[in-house]
Amino acid sequence: MRIFLNERKVQLSVTEFSEFKIGPSDRITWGMGRRRSKIGQKWHRELQKTAQEEFPETSFEIPIKGDLRYRDWTVSLHGRIDQLVTGKRFSTLREVKTIGSDLPQNDKILLDSYPSYFLQLSVYFLLAQKDPRWESRNLSAELLFVDISSGFIQRVAFNKKSHAIVNHQLENIHWFLNQRWNSHQRLEKLNYRKPFPKLRQGQKETCDRLADLWENPELLIFEAPTGFGKTGLVLERSLDSLRRRTHERVVFVTGKSTGQLQIVRQLEEMLSGRKDLSYLQIRNRIEHRISSPRHTCGDGLTCRENITDRWAAANICPISLFQNGTISLEQIKSLGRETGICPYEITRSLLPFADFIVADYNYLFGPPNQSLLFHIPGFDPASTLLVVDEAHNLPTRVTDSLSHSLSRQAVERSESELKFSNASSNLLRSYSELIYFLNSIQEPGELNTDLQYELVVLIENIIESLQYSPPPVDLLSKNTRDELWHYFEILEFLNDDSLSRLIWSTGLDFIYLSCLGAPLQIANTLERFSKVVLMSATLSPKNYFYGLCQINPEDSTYLQAKAPWRKKSYDVATDLRVNTSYQSRNLYYFTTAATASAMCGESTTPVVLFFSSYQYANSISKLINLKFPHLRIALQPRKGELLDREHFLKKNLSHSDLLLLVIGSSYSESIDLLGGRVSHAMIIGPALPEVNIVQKFRMKALSEIPRNEAFRQVYQIPALIKINQALGRLVRAPGQKVKVLLHCQRFNQDSYRSLLDPVYQSQLTISSDESLNDWIQS
Helix, strand or coil: CEEECCCCEEEEEHHHHHHCCCCCCCCCCCCCCCCCCHHHHHHHHHHHHHHHHHCCCCEEEEEEEEEEEECCEEEEEEEEEEEEEECCCEEEEEEEEEECCCCCCCHHHHHHHCHHHHHHHHHHHHHHHHCHHHCCCEEEEEEEEEECCCCCEEEEECCHHHHHHHHHHHHHHHHHHHHHHHHHHHHCCCCCCCCCCCCCCCHHHHHHHHHHHHCCCCEEEEECCCCCCHHHHHHHHHHHHHHCCCCCEEEEEECCHHHHHHHHHHHHHHHCCCCCCCEEECCCCHHHCCECCCCECCCCHHHHCCHHHHHHHHCCCHHHHHCCCCCCHHHHHHHHHHHCCCHHHHHHHHHHHCCEEEEECHHHHCCCCCHHHHCCCCCCHHHEEEEECCHHHHHHHHHHHHCEEEEHHHHHHHHHHHHHCCCCHHHHHHHHHHHHHHHHCCCCEECCHHHHHHHHHHHHHHHHHHHHCCCCHHHCCHHHHHHHHHHHHHHHHHHCCCCEEEEEECCCCEEEEEEEECHHHHHHHHHCCCEEEEEECCCCCHHHHHHHHCCCHHHEEEEECCCHHHHHCEEEEEECCCCCCCCCHHHHHHHHHHHHHHHHHHCCCCEEEEECCHHHHHHHHHHHHHHCCCCCEEECCCCCCHHHHHHHHHHHHHHCCEEEEECCCCCCCCCHHHCCCCCEEEECCCCCCCCCHHHHHHHHHCCCCCHHHHHHHHHHHHHHHHHHHHHHCCCCCCCCCEEEEECCHHHHCHHHHCCCCHHHCCCCEECCHHHHHHHHHC
């Protein structure tokens, strides 16, 4: 859907028109919405053949377009009619629809079950009546429903009274368009505060440069150190774009919930209570869960059961919920308890009316969730500004979202449930064949071509069985339903030759489908938007990042902000006394523990130790407890929700001597509580990725370049980006200072040192306990 507000015109396909709806739907179709099913294609071909044998002049996939004028708006429609059956004195528009329900059924039941199909046919008929190609023909129209289980075909003739449902839909769209027009008028008066009362050194030049580059449609890559204020500067430009109507909507995505909260907090400070902007942060489904007398969020089915009728009865008007500019998650959950509507469905209903959306990467780049944004009524990427924060994390997050695994035990559990639910014999047979295949994989390593092909066939068989004879979902657990959906994603992964991938097994009843890179998928998503800004504190080395996202330097602009004050904020030394490589680190455990104790002796704040793994941190923690029992140690938990992480840091920044964090975890990155509150820190080794089959395959894929360059790309660059991120969190403003010890002799090698931020590239080395003490006390 494309809305041209100044022209009071909307362009959309006939399918979009017929499926337009504000509010949730309770329809579940096994994979039909993801891609046009092979079953549907098969029936379309067979019915084309039958129609042409009976009426040789019949044509197929006929393009049609036209305008419908409704009140003060023009609705411009386009689409393709499945069949135009042509006889001597008549022409019949025919739409073919494959369904999973048993046929025959009463026409009224079909209308109630599939209203969008009848609406689609009605629109085609209206457009055809205006088309000069058929003005002399006796036009009629019909729907052909095909029961994919039995092959039964039911014909439903078009009723000219169906024009009423077209007018009803036009009224719905007219109301929505007027709301967007009202938003347009409101945003022209948008007022907001400057993000900073006074610009610091480096900010003024960057602010001016951003203003110049913002009008350029090229991709903008913005690198600025942590604490520079890049979020505020970009928010200012984004709000200005909305006010000037350069963009109709802003989508701001980041990889972690802490980053989203920071964006929302700064946005609220700039808006200062004004209600001109409708904005919304999308929290994940789990955070929306409630348990109340009227509704309890359970396995997903209960949330959508009869949701269309319940939504109508609840009489929720989504746009009215923005009366204060936004609505909090707690307010949404409270409304869910009051009305009996799942809070996540309420959030989804709010999205069409949000001018500014803050969300996780998954809602744009993750296959299971990306439809949430792209299917918003009125959402047009071509008129939307996209800002990707913490963009250095984007390639990894996308590859993770595209990766999958298969477990024999999980498949066997699902098979037992399917047997209990009387699933079709075809589906059960397909499951048995998959289990037999998983049992046969005994050797660890990459699956050969023959085994990969066999896996594709097995997954295709399961999907075909699902589409021909869907199981009764109400008898299945959430885990089994999720697994069935998962097969559609797995098949897309297996059939997508643009992905760099590895299919391998541990030899222990597991198969892993690892995505190693998805640059084309990232590039294709970014290209859909009117303007894209990728920003981060750690996008260097540029060429490496460009390759991961398939960015053409000639089609992009790179802006690197300068913060001269940072040079005096870090006192960095490299410790040559230890080697923290996996094979050698245990030889230096005591040196590491003693060094941490020595730094505590000179620090008035907790000393932060960054480790490559939780296991490593735990080993040092135990040794410090044993050898230096007077020190209060806080070791980060392995996992934790946002509030748990903030509580852990706030508490232990005040009550601990040593704070042990894992590099790359949510405790060390995207939490800004450390800035200015830590005076001493240790980086315990370069934190290279684990050596495993995936990393070995990455190295093998780069066999055409020198091995040291391959090692740099696969191991060193990802590790040093995380270290740069962790160190950047320690200083966020002028006047803050920190001593950093790079605790491993490898940091003195040029291949490692050159990948550090220039601010951390010190020539000072520690070769003895005496030189350590001299540096600490200096």
